[in-house]
Amino acid sequence: MSMDMSIKTLLIEDDAADRLFIKQVLLENERTSYDIHFCECLSTAMEMLEQNSFDIILLDLILSDSYGIDTFKKVFDKYKGIPIVILSGITDELVALDAVRKGAQDYLMKNEITPILLKRIINYxxxxxxxxxxxxxxxITDDLTELYNRRGFLNMAHQHLDLARRIEKKIGLFFIDLDGMKDINDRFGHQEGDRALIYVSTVLKECFRVTDLIGHLHGDEFAVLVYLESINDLKELEERVRDKIQKHNCVSADKYLLSVSIGSIYMDPQEDIDIQRSLDKADQLMYQEKAEKKKLNASKNIE
Incomplete structure (x- = not known):
């Protein structure tokens, strides 16, 4: 970003003291100038957005005429082309994660704001x-499953890792493969194969949270990036997926049974993480499980 450019900024904040504080913080950035416009309520802000163009929106979630994540959604749904950074006193981490998942560029607690940090977040x-x-x-989405495709997943993963570092959350990465995809296609046709992929994507959406990142990488391969409280969450989430598919098999009239092989790894975002290498590692663990299944099936056939 150019040093001499002026960033046209809309600050939507109903607290006069907070408005003054944020203005002072921005003006302390000597290398960047800010053309700051203020609004105290959402209705006035929406009118201003209709009549003006802005480089960025700094948005408080609690206003006199709107509250919580709905405040963000009302602005974002109408002005998706403008980056939004949420500045709020709400300390609920799930609100922060949900806002980013729904499209916010970042989320910053007011008591964390410094001139350097705010400038960097705005620029980023x-x-x-x-x-x-x-x-x-x-x-960046897959037409069949409506999940992120590989490109979308990899790019969004970096944003999720950055947020995990800030809120000091651990990360889990799952590599999930639909077993027997080729056999389903060969025996029942590609339309049936597509239906199996759609069902697996539905299972993943139901088993993971809206704040988690789910992608259909290629063919029969899926990946999920999740925020964790502990390493034990990995196995619990794996079993949730397997249990959901098993319940489907018990009631399904399909001529085949669905199953998946899963590889999962636990990551600390404070460390240097290469997301592609992490995917490769989880992929290797997935193939280990798939190989064990084939050995088990082979031994059963011999018996």
Missing amino acids: AIERNQLMNKLNQKS
Whole structure:
């Protein structure tokens, strides 16, 4: 971002003391100038957005005429092209995660704000938004499953890792493969294979939270990036997926049984993480399970 450019900023904040504080913080950035506009309520802000263009929106979630995540959604749904950074006193981490999942560029607690941090977040938010607009033009979702495709998953994973570092959450990564996909296609046709993929994607959406990142990487391969409280959550989430599929098999009229092989790893985002290498590692663990299944089936056939 150019040193001499002026960033046109809309600050939507109903507390006069907070408005003054954020203005002072921004003005302390000597290398970047800010053209700051203020609104005290959401209705006034929406009118201003209709009449003006802005580089970024700094948004408080608690206003006189709107509250919580709905405040963000009302702005984002109408002005998706403008990056939004949420500045709030709400300390609920799930609100922060949900806001990012729904499209916020970042989330910053007011008591964490410093001139350097706010400037960096604003710059990154504008740059990420520009990148996302380019990616959206190329499509980052899979038409069949409506999940992120490989490109979308890899790019969004970096944003999730950055947020995990800030809120000091551990990360789990799952590599999930639909067993017997080729056999389903060969015996029952590709339309049936597509139906199996859609069902697996539905299971993943039901088993994981809206704040988790789910992707259909290629063919029969899926990946999920999740925020964890402990390493024990990995096995619990694996079993949740397997149990859901098993329940489907018990009531399904399909001529085949669905199953998945899963590889999962536990990561500390405070360490240097290469997401592609992490995927490769989880992929190897998944193939170990798949190989064990084949050995078990072979021994049963011999018996």
